Amino acid sequence: MAREVRAGVVGVPKLGAGRSKGRHGRVWVTHLALIISILVISAPLIFALIKSTQISSEVISPKLIPGGAFFDNLSGVWVDAKLGRYMWNSTVLAVSVTLGKTVLSLLAALAFVYFRFPLKGLAFTLVLLSLMLPTEVLIIALFDLVSQDLRWADTYAAIIVPFLASATGTFLFRQHFMNIPTSLADAARIDGCGPLTYLTRILIPMSWNTIGALAVIQFVYAWDQYIWPLVILQNDDKQVVQVGLRRLIEVGGQTDWGAVMAGAIVTMIPPLVVFTALQKQFSRGFALTEDK
C-alpha cells in the first residue's frame, strides 16, 4: 500500500524531449560513460541470462559463452519445482489486484470529485492516511485476522482482497478528474446521464494514460509481493513466484544454478511486458502532476 505511492506521484521522463542543445564538445565521453554504466548495471542480468542457457557443467565454470540449454533448464524447474504453478498464482494475484485497485479507485475518485456529501473530508483523510501503514508493519495482526478470523490461509483471497483498495490510485484519479472541465459533467447530467454512465462513457475514455500508468505501478507492486505470501501461504500449490525463487534455491544439497537463473529470468518477464506495453501511458500518465 505505502510503497506503490513512490512511483505514483511525480512525473516520468518525457522520452525524446531533449532540452537545450549543449555546446559541450566531447560527446563521445558521454556516450562512453553511459555505455560503461549501463554495462555495469546490467552485468548481473547479462550474467544470469548467459548462465540460464548453459548446461550444468558450464554453469559452475567461469565460461561466459551462451549455450543452448535454456529450455532444458527451464523445464526442470517449470514442473518439478512448480515454477509454472507459482507463475500462474502470481499472475492471478497481480492481475486481480491491478484490476480491483483500478476499479475501486475510479469509483472512489468519482465520489470525491463529483459529489458533495457530509464527512467527505474525513473519508478522504482515511484513504490518504492508509499510505502510512505498510503491510509489513501490520503483518502480525493481519496474519491473525486473515488466518484465524477469516480462515483464508492458503486461499487466493488472502493475497488479493487485503490489497484491493488504493490510496495512490484514488488520489491520482481524483487529480486527473479535477483537471477535466466541469461543463462536461454538467452537460452529461442535463442529457440524463447518471454518474456511472458518465464514468464509463466519458471519464474512463479520457483517463487511459492515468489508468495505464497506475496499472504499471500496481502490477509491479503486486508481482513483487514477498513477505505477506511467505507467511500466509503454507500450501506450496498456492505460493507466488517471488517466494518460489527462494524455494528453488533451497531444494537441499546442490543448487541447480542454471535452472534457478532460468527461473529468475522468466520471473522478470511479466512485469517487463507490462512495463513495455504501457510505457507510453506510463510516461504520459503522470504529466498531469506536472503543474506547469
Add this chain to the structure above:
Amino acid sequence: MLKPAATRPQPTEAEERAVFRGTALPWVFLLPSLLILAVFVYLPALQTLRLAAYRANVILGTERFVGLANFTELLLSPAYRQVALQTLVFTVLTVTFGLLSALGLAWLASRPIRGANTYRLLLIYPYALSPAIAGTLWLFLFNPEIGLVNQILGSLFDVRPRWLDTPSLAFGLVTLAAIWKGLAYNIVFYLASIQNLPGDVMEAAEIDGASGAQVFWRVAFPLLTPITFFLIFTNVISALFDSFALTDILTKGGPYTGNAGVTTFLVYQLYQDGFVNFKTGAAAAQAALMLALVAFITWMQFRVGERRVHYGA
C-alpha cells in the same frame, strides 16, 4: 515544477464540484475502498497496538496483559539496539549513494546526444526487477566457489572472499545490492525532473560561460532539491521495508556478529520474532515502533515538503 503529489495544496470548497446529487450514492462508490481499508488496514493497526501490550503463549494459547513491558524489553535488548543501528547505517548508505549515482546517471542520460532514448530505456528497464530476483542474482554472483566474482578475483589476485560469511563483506554486499535494485526507480524520477528544468535558465548559464560542472552544481542541483527530498523519503521507506526480500534470500539476516545477524534489519527482526520465534507480543511492539517511525517520516515529508521544496515553478 515537479513535486510529490502529496504535498500539493488541497482544493478549497469552491474548487470542488458537486455535479451529481445524492448523499447515499457517493457512499456506495466509496464503500468498497473504505471497507477494505477499515478491515485490512485500520483494524490490524489497532490490533497491533493491543497485541503489543500482551504476551502470548503459543503452546498454552493464553494471553497475558503486560503493559509496556514488551517495549521496555525491546529498548533494553542489546540485540534489538544493534539491529536498529544496523538499519540506520544501511538506510543512510543506500539512500546517499543510491541517490548520488542515480542523479549522475540521469544527468548523463539527459544530455542531448544521439540514442538518448535508448540509453534512458536501458537505464530504467530494471524497474521491472523485484528485490527477490535481486537477491537471487547476487547470491549466485557472489557464491564463494562458483560465483563469477570470485572466479575473476581468484584467477587475477588469487583471493576468494567468503562474501556471505564475513560480517563486513555481507553488510557491504547487501547495501550494494539494495543500491543497485533502487537505481532504476530513482533514475526515472531524476530524468523526469531534469527534463522539466527551465531550459532558458540553463541556456543562460551556458551562454554566460559556465562550465558543465558549474551548470550542474550551481543551477541544476538546487533546482532539483524538491525531487531529491521526495526521493530521500521514498528511499528511506524502501530501505526500511523492501530490504526484507533481498536479505531473506541473500543472507538470511546473517552472518552473526555481536548480538544479532549483521544484515538483520528491523523488518527482518520483526518477521523472525513474529513468525519464527512466535513472540507475538515482542513482534507487535516492534511493529508499533515501526509504525511510529513511518508516521514520523511521513510527517517530516509533509513538513519539509511544504517548507523547503518550493522554488522552481
